[in-house]
Amino acid sequence: MYFASVMQTMKSSDVKTNNPAPDQIAALAHKIYMDSGEQQGRDLENWLQAEKTLRQQNPSMRTQSQQKTENGSQGRRPAQQF
DSSP states (O other), X not given: OHHHHHHXXXXXXXXXXXXXXXXXXXXXXXXXXXXTTOOTTOHHHHHHHHHHHHXXXXXXXXXXXXXXXXXXXXXXXXXXXX
């Protein structure tokens, strides 16, 4: 199954970056699958939705680029006015 292969490829560095644990993602993805009427062929979509939901529930799991976007920053400094 797709989830098993994804979980096997996860590296220990993912834990250090505060990504949701693969078993948490898998459990929520399965719930999404069940709640959607067990629609086949949506494994990746359910996985990504679960990952996004878990990151939204725990702000420390968000990537720096996500945090910048949410704060309205594009990583650029505002132009100086003279």
